Amino acid sequence: MKEEIIVSGRMNEGIDPYLNIWHWEIPIYLFLGGLAAGLIFFSALYSLLGKESQYKTAVKSASILAPFAIILGLVALFLDLKHKLFFWQLYTTIRLESPMSWGAWTLLIITPLSFAWVATFLKDLFPVINWDKSFYARMLRMVLKPVEQEQNWDWKYKIFRVLEAWIIRNKKLYAWVLIYYAVILGVYTGILLSAFNARPLWNTSILGPLFLVSGLSTAAATIMWMSSDHKERIMFSKIDLILIGIELFLIAHLFMGFRAGPEVQVEAAKLFLGGNFTMMFWVFVVGIGLILPAIFEVFELFGKKVPVFIPAILILFGGVMFRIIMVDAGQLVRYLY
Amino acid sequence: MRYAMAIDTKKCVGCCDCVVACQTENDVPHGYARDWIVERTDGTYPKLNLELRSERCNHCDNSPCIRCCPTGASHYAQGGIVVVTEEKCIGCGACVESCPYDARFSHPEGHIDKCTFCLHRVEKEQDPFCVSVCPTRCMYFGDLDEPGSEIIEILATRKWKVLSPETGTKPQIFYLY
Numbered sequence: 001m002k003e004e005i006i007v008s009g010r011m012n013e014g015i016d017p018y019l020n021i022w023h024w025e026i027p028i029y030l031f032l033g034g035l036a037a038g039l040i041f042f043s044a045l046y047s048l049l050g051k052e053s054q055y056k057t058a059v060k061s062a063s064i065l066a067p068f069a070i071i072l073g074l075v076a077l078f079l080d081l082k083h084k085l086f087f088w089q090l091y092t093t094i095r096l097e098s099p100m101s102w103g104a105w106t107l108l109i110i111t112p113l114s115f116a117w118v119a120t121f122l123k124d125l126f127p128v129i130n131w132d133k134s135f136y137a138r139m140l141r142m143v144l145k146p147v148e149q150e151q152n153w154d155w156k157y158k159i160f161r162v163l164e165a166w167i168i169r170n171k172k173l174y175a176w177v178l179i180y181y182a183v184i185l186g187v188y189t190g191i192l193l194s195a196f197n198a199r200p201l202w203n204t205s206i207l208g209p210l211f212l213v214s215g216l217s218t219a220a221a222t223i224m225w226m227s228s229d230h231k232e233r234i235m236f237s238k239i240d241l242i243l244i245g246i247e248l249f250l251i252a253h254l255f256m257g258f259r260a261g262p263e264v265q266v267e268a269a270k271l272f273l274g275g276n277f278t279m280m281f282w283v284f285v286v287g288i289g290l291i292l293p294a295i296f297e298v299f300e301l302f303g304k305k306v307p308v309f310i311p312a313i314l315i316l317f318g319g320v321m322f323r324i325i326m327v328d329a330g331q332l333v334r335y336l337y
Numbered sequence: 338m339r340y341a342m343a344i345d346t347k348k349c350v351g352c353c354d355c356v357v358a359c360q361t362e363n364d365v366p367h368g369y370a371r372d373w374i375v376e377r378t379d380g381t382y383p384k385l386n387l388e389l390r391s392e393r394c395n396h397c398d399n400s401p402c403i404r405c406c407p408t409g410a411s412h413y414a415q416g417g418i419v420v421v422t423e424e425k426c427i428g429c430g431a432c433v434e435s436c437p438y439d440a441r442f443s444h445p446e447g448h449i450d451k452c453t454f455c456l457h458r459v460e461k462e463q464d465p466f467c468v469s470v471c472p473t474r475c476m477y478f479g480d481l482d483e484p485g486s487e488i489i490e491i492l493a494t495r496k497w498k499v500l501s502p503e504t505g506t507k508p509q510i511f512y513l514y
Contacts, residue, residue: 001381007389008353008374012442014433021430021443082428083447089408089425100431101407195405197504198437262503335437335501337375 004337019331025080027323030189031218032073033107034211034319037186038219039066040114044178047171055235057227060121065222067114074107099195103188110181117178119160120167127151186212193330201268201330204257210250211323217243218319221293225312233308237297240315244294251286268333277329285325289318339398339481340416340454341509342468343491344391348475351376351389355467355476359393362455362466366445371452372467388514391467391476394419394440394452395500395508402432402441411449416480417509418456423448437504454478481509 006016014021043063046055081087091108095101131137131146131153145156155161167174190211193202217240224236258269271277293311300306351374359365359372372393379386396419403411403419410425411432421432426448433441433449444450455465459478463469468476479488497511 001379003378005376006373007351007376008356008370008372010370010373012369014430015439015442019433019439021433080429081447082430082443082449083423083426084428086408086424086427086448089410089427093409095407095409097404098407098431100405100429104407196431196435197401198435331434334439335504336439 006337019334022080022327022331024324025076027320027327029073029076029080030192030211030323030327031320032069032076033189034186034215034323035218035222035316036066036069036073036114037182037189037212038216039063039069039222040110040117040178041182041186041216042219042223043117044175044182048175048179055229055232057229057232058223058236060118060125062219062223062226063114064118064121064125067111067118070107070111070114074111099188099191103185103192106181106184106188110178110185113174113178113181116163116167117174120164123151129153183212186215189215193326196330198335199330199333200262200264200335201258201271201333202326203265204254206250206254206257207326210247210254213243213246213250214319214322217247218316221312221315225309234301237300237311240311241294241297241301244290244315248286248290264333264335268329271329271332276332277325280321280325281329284321285318288314289321290315293318338416338483339509340396340418340459341479341481341488341511342454342465343477343488343495343497343511343513345475345477345495345513346388346390347514348473349374349389349391350473352472354470354472355391358466358470359452362458363453365450369442369444369450371440371450390512391471392438392440392500393467393510394436394454395438395506395510396452396454398507398509399505401435401437401504401506405431405435407431414453414456416459418454418459419451420453420456421449421451437501437506438508 010016039062042058046052046059052059078084078087090101090104093101094105127150129140129144129152143156143160144153146152147154155164187208190207190209194204194207197203220236220240220243224233224240227233227236255269255272258265272281293314296306296311353374356370356372356374360370363371365371372391375390375392377388377390396417398417400419403413407429408425408427410422411419412422414420428443428447428449430443433443441449441451458465464478468478477488477491479486481489491513492511495513497513499508499511
């Protein structure tokens, strides 16, 4: 028998009896970041492929959610900070060794980029604004102005008009930059965890691609849900099915790696293979979040009528659960004691 | 210069004096501790082997906490001592997650706090306070780069181990056994 206990009564908050320094904020951010990365990715990708009119939801309407998802995610990240007023210290240095540092810089770049990208679609999506509603009108008048045309608004400031024209002119280049940063953002949500070698459950490089694919999958589900075009729905149903397949494949690899790994990783895998998180993970993430929506999507491909919001909600739910479970369980596994 | 500590587990009686001394010397907030005592028991009664260890930050040579700090608040001070600059720390918790020894905690004021090897004392060529107060004198503090120092002699003549060497952190607290 071997037993190691702390006898001096250490009870540091958030550390003892087990590590719990990251709460709900981090998984919520990881989810929103992954979702935004996926939405931006699909929007830029189908814009590059020249299918703006064919997949209008993917390129235009759904991508409007992306900047807001990022902003919400940033709010969650900010809430997680314990020394909040010093957050600007992130932007006084670039530390390549620290995933959180280059993640913060990526967010600083992709947030305005995504706002500018969706702003170029607004004239197409909302050609007419009701200037009568006083509250909205007053808010909108801060950046927009009414004009006497078929499309009854324009940007209030010249810089916006110049910027919009520039982005539309350089759409290809802009889309490539967006794809690049969207992939970094999506992978970063996983790398953030996998860089900690003190937490055996996170310390695997599969987490990067796994979180990226999961983020893309939640984005595809959102597009599918928002789209009213049957062809587009079927297309994103198919994309989602492929992504779910890759995700299941990566999850299998994750556990194969753990089982073949050092003792601490075997212990980490036990949490999911008989331990406390077994039901949570296999039922909520794999069952309800991946396999069930995949079955619904297969039904839909074969022409059965399934309300589209059911698989979409299940996938989004699975995405949130996956991140909550990974962050919670990861903090339970350690080297000592 | 490379400061290190050797702790004799054969002499330690687990009195917790180092824990209390640290809390007073460093104004550690109530309910927190920068160092702690671990009791390791091997075997089954009545055939038991007991080991007592006074543990704290290992001031690793290859510190994961310094690597993952996004602002550079965690850094090496003189002699490889790992310290946190409070005004640079944003309290993101990345270093807490990265430490295999759970040696860091979040100070109630928001920044991350940890053992500093009593840097303020070391600068005045005094020992860390836990070393000074130890009633059994089981702790040795010194410079590994200083030829002929007590700690070099002890590490050369005694058997020692470090905690979780498999994490690759190259800890600088050596447990004599």
